[in-house]
Amino acid sequence: MAFIRLYNDSDFDACAHICIATLPLTLASSPAAAKLSPYLWTHPYTFLSPATCFVLDDGTGTAVGYCIGCPDVHAFVADYPRYVTSILSRDVEAPGFNTREPWVIPTNTFTSSGADNLSSDQVNPLALAQNAYRADWMLLENKSAVTTRWRATMHIDLLPGWQGHGWGRQLIERFVASVRSSRQDYGEGEHIGVAGENSRVVPFYERIGFRVIEGGEHEGNIWMVRDIKPE
Template sequence: MAFIRHYKETDFDACAQICVATLPPSLASSPEAARLSPYLWTHPYTYLSPSTCHVLDDGAGSAVGYCIGCPDVHAFAEAYPRYVTGVLEDNGGRGIAARPAQLETREPWFLPLPATGDDREGQEKQDKSINPAALAQLAYRTDWLLLEGDAAKTALMRRWRATMHIDLLEPWQGRGWGRRLIEAFVRSVRESGADYGEGEHIGVAGENRKVVAFYERMGFRVVSDDGGDEGTIVLVKDIERP
């Protein structure tokens, strides 16, 4: 019988597979972007904050979903160098190892694809693909990944300091496990002793806005939405003190 438990080191590969299997189309369409994605949105949390990371075990020991995160993104960012040396630069292990050539100037998020033969009139609009170099930079620059933004976003992250990611393999979706995983994460944040402020914030890719209704049922509320597929929808959830 399936059940929820804390993340274990042996779940590393399964959680990476869950992340890749549930990526939005823009990331999933690029093999290199898909390979890098767990190193941005999965492994940092399970490595640095395992006590607030939970998985759905299928009953046979395999993780088929997770809700992972940290109680305070600011403390998390301070601890991030441990993840860089312990995972990203672990050349003898399973990390991505290679440090980008430069980490001062941000690479563009999208790269234009070559124009097709149908583009005979030189139309300016082209299809775009995620730039893997930009993802590699984010893996090493947690300030860009988690903390950078306008004044409104900075103020928001000071109020709702926790953050999380939740993903379930398709056969396990729509069965109530998402709610239970979030409840487990919230309990662990309350018990962490960390300063989580008023609660947690999450970002949802604009192209994946269909999941917003689920989060709203879980008690989240939208605080920012630029309305585009290439932007991010920001939601917050209040977490009461124990």
């Protein structure tokens, strides 16, 4: 029977798989971007803040979903060099930093008539690699309106077969409880950025106590916050 437990090191590959299997199209459509994605959105949290990282275990020891995050994104960024040294530099070659890579590469698909009417953007793997090495860009830049007040942050993903059975709500409640008991400064609660192309999940978050921060839209992300009251 499936159950929720804390992340442990043997979940590393399963969590990378969950991240990649649930990516939005702009990331999923580039194999290089997909491969890098867990190094931005999964491994940093499980390595630096395992006490606030939970997995859904399918009952055989395999993680099939997770809710992972940290109580204080500012403390997390300050601690990030530890992740770079131990995990990132082992697995991902450091990119150049002479120019800042654009996040998105527009890709145009031409129809047989030559009309450029089908286009889909892909995330630039070089920008992903740069951001993997620069947590301050990824987590703090242009976001101070939310990160100074709602200092915790998290990511949640469940493999398709495990969605829609109440696990998402339960995983987030476990994460919130762990933030509350972390003794770190989580401010007023947690913030998350939902990719604009994934806006269909906004009603899920609203259902479990998040709200959209108006005017907080940045780089196509919808910013949502959830208050966490001390006990």
